[in-house]
Amino acid sequence: MARVEAHGLGFEVWDEGRGTPVVLLHGFPDTSEMWRLQVKALNSAGFRTIAPDLRGRGRSDRPASVADYALPKLVGDVTGIMDALGIERAHVVGHDWGAAVAWFVGMLAPNRVDHLVVVSVGAPGAAGPPTLEDLQKSWYRILFQFEGVAEDLAQRNDWYLMRTLLQGGGDDIERYKATLSEPGALTAALNWYRANVPLDRLISTGAGPQLPPVSAPTMGVFGTADLYLSENAMVRSASKVNGTWRYERLEGAGHFIPIEQPDRLNELLLDFLPRRS
Secondary structure, eight states, X not given: OEEEEETTEXXXXXXXXXSEEEEEEOOTTOOGGGGHHHHHHHHHTTEEEEEEOOTTSTTSOOOSSGGGGOHHHHHHHHHHHHHXXXXXXXXXXXXXXXXXXXXXXXXXXXXXXXXEEEESOOOTTOSOSOOXXXXXXXXXXXXXXXXXXXXXXXXXXXXXXXXXXXXXXXXXXXXXXXXXXXTXXXXXXXXXXXXXXXXXXXXXXXXXXXXXXXXXXXXXXXXXXXXXXXXXXXXXXXXXXXXXXXXXXXXXXXXXXXXXXXXXXXXXXXXXXXXXX
């Protein structure tokens, strides 16, 4: 692990291998470790992988303010880490919140993205008004808005709520519990929701943020057994991509595709991401 300074914060970054750079962005409640099976496959195929613990997560710094976790700042973290490592342009792969960040990087910093891969989360503004399925699956995002209350409920009875919520996390659930038990870690993780998914937007019928389309070739990957998100946003993400759009629908896969179906995801990544000389 390397310690990288960007925008006044310290980030723990797993920088491995040589070759075409691939930036791997984790989601909630993960750290860079969730990409361990993709790192091995990508390194073996001649890629350099850069997997940071994102703002507030793992061993990276944890700003105190909710506003410090807004997506535009997270985009700056990614480009700042790339700058610190001397990387002008890279493939960008994201899962869950990391996919949301990846979409924003592709939209707001298009010159930094070669190919884009987004796992589980569709493009901002693609879904339209929430469906009944969206509302049913978003209950935890509503709970996470209530600072103090959410932290208390999450930790009760040996983290029962989080263990129930994180079905599909497999053996990683104990690791999630350990990392979120560190001082300030749970609040920092929940601040991603508070900064970017305010309660009024969870039930809003508005169009959402108006952002430029992604110009990079983009692949969306979605598991049909995802417990937290509906497929609608990913399918409609084609309208937010001016580059080549590819959609891979994984039958029976849940939300945590990088650890649930690593071999299939690795196959897709190696097929989609070109190696540059």
